[in-house]
Amino acid sequence: MTGTDDVILELKDITKAYSGIVALKKADLKLRRGAVNVLVGENGAGKSTMMRIIAGVERPTLGEIWMDGERIHLDSPADAVRHGIGIVFQELNLFGNLSVAENIFATREITRGLRGIDHKAQVEKANEFLDRLEAGISADTLAEDLPIGQQQLVEIARAVSLDTRILIMDEPTSALSAAEVDVLFRVIADLKARGVAIVYISHRLEELMRIGDHITVLKDGQITGHAMVKDIDTRWIVRSMIGSDAKDFAKQVEHEPGEEVFRTQDICLPRAQGGYAVDHVSIGVRRGEILGIYGLMGAGRSELFECIMGRHEHSTGKIFVEGAELKGRDTTRRIREGLSLIPEDRQREGLVQSMSIADNLSMASLGQFLKAGFHIDLKRERQAIAEAIRNLSIKAKNPDLDVTSMSGGNQQKVVIGKALMTGPKVLLMDEPSRGIDVGAKADVFRTMRRLAGEGLAILFSTSDLEEVMALSDRIAVMSNGRLVMVVDRRDATEDMVISASAEGHKTRRMQA
Structure with a gap:
């Protein structure tokens, strides 16, 4: 009709x-x-x-x-x-x-x-x-x-x-x-x-x-x-x-990754009904490297990130940053030790709905702005907030407005900005482009490339094949809680990645 x-x-x-x-x-x-x-x-x-x-x-x-x-x-x-x-x-x-x-x-x-x-x-x-x-x-x-x-x-x-x-x-x-x-x-x-x-x-x-x-x-x-x-x-x-054709967000920043800065060793998360949500995963990321973890729903990608951030007390395994094993189990200590997570569910886990855009951005990094250990240097805090808004192209005419006044994509950028303001050594990004439009996605991906070029180690998860192929220096594939393949991007094909994710339960565990 x-x-x-x-x-x-x-x-x-x-x-x-x-x-x-x-x-x-x-x-x-x-x-x-x-x-x-x-x-x-x-x-x-x-x-x-x-x-x-x-x-x-x-x-x-x-x-x-x-x-x-x-x-x-x-x-x-x-x-x-x-x-x-x-x-x-x-x-x-x-x-x-x-x-x-x-x-x-x-x-x-x-x-x-x-x-x-x-x-x-x-x-x-x-x-x-x-x-x-x-x-x-x-x-x-x-x-x-x-x-x-x-x-x-x-x-x-x-x-x-x-x-x-x-x-x-x-x-x-x-x-x-x-x-x-x-x-x-x-x-x-x-x-x-x-x-x-x-x-x-x-x-x-x-x-x-x-x-x-x-x-x-x-x-x-x-x-x-x-x-x-x-x-x-x-x-x-x-x-x-x-107003124009999309820019190539995947354009490589020419730099060679440095030494290994982060490693997990035999991370396991038992399921209540038996088996493992994360099954003996060992993986490392180098300074300046973007390592993409591809997997379908239920592969265990989010659960792995949660284990790394200390969210599951009954998980086992070891985590190393710059060669030193992390002993603390709580998320606050993990952030202090150089880890930061951008969660998949920004509404429930990434933002405080009742707070302003500015307060959401700086809430995880307030310790950086203390004067004499007691008072917050408001001028430095506002400068850092303004810089985060500028660097991520966040559409925020007034940072003092509630974060709920923003679109979903700009809320996601606030979550990313909050993580970056903690000055992490290793950045974990769980489905970073979920719900983000073409322009915002390009902004986020360019930011990831820029940060990697500055030496940050980035581990991100995605169920978007095009995304993992375009952004990663190396590609890891998870299925049924296991790490089933790690391959250099230059050697990877779409068929290889899809086959590994679909048939992971038949493939032996790997270490990267």
Whole structure:
């Protein structure tokens, strides 16, 4: 359908302002039934704000919302649900202490009259939605016990279960493996066939080209382009978003890595149900080297980083920095000894939501700014904060605003800036580009290259094959908790890396 009769929802002249900052300015958007309506733009362009307005989470400052030819008001998420609008947020919104089934049916529980909630029925029904997503999750599992990728699948299952007419997906694949993305796309195709309007936000341009029907580009809170996806290419998207072609973020900084500065020896993390989440991993990183760890969901990459940072008291093995074994078990001491982690889940682990941008940046490095051991040198602190904002191209007009006022990509840059302000010898980066747009990703990757050129040892994990091939000096592959391959980037091929990650359980453990 190409006529106006297929438009289910229309935003007209929508403006949204926060504390004097205009996030959206006179934006128009038409959503079509039975189609994937792609929304793209740099972090801070206004995409998430627009979606939150459609989902009833935010109210527009000015403008109108029309559905099926009638003006409507979405004053709350409940209003949106009543109109058949569902959303999968970029940041996870699960109740960690509830089961997967309880999360899926939260606020609309299946009951047995006066006998209360029918937990068995909820589990059975939830398992149907999870099976449809091939999630490999039991609905009676606690949400907090799932890795972030599977938590993402629970969010998607909850949205699909709502039987929505409009389904918004904000970065739905950011924590999913390639196989899980394929399953999600099959589910989206099924929803399209049922006439559901899909709103799809992603920074993975190849995904947008593969699944999108209509595309709308946002820049600085304004709509800068509409097109049919079949009529454009990825270069058109990038030019519309940032005004020029994407720069080559993978350009090598010519330098030879130095001596080994960091090593793990036989790191193990037992699973409660038996076996190991991290299985005898020994790996080293040299000064000025970027070592990329590639693996699919459940490979043990995040758990390895957590062990290195002292997050798991029952983990075993040894860790060395500059040849000296680290004895302390707590994270604060690990930071003092030269380690710093950028976690995968920035909202829960990387930021303090109630604090300002500036305070989040400096909170881990306040000791550097003490005068006479008692007072903070505010001038030096502000200079360091300003330098971090400049070096990472963080969009922060006022560093004293709450960190929640920023886009997801800029929040990620704040987490990175906070880690760098501690002056680490070894930087651990767990999925550093998750939820970051083309321009912001280039900024982060250039920063990684610059830091490596200055002698910092960087160990980063990713499930993005293109990313690990482009950025790494050496590539390590993990599968089922084991290190199964370490290879120089010059000797690596995509087939080699994929095969190792898929068949790691058949491969012997390696040491690097």
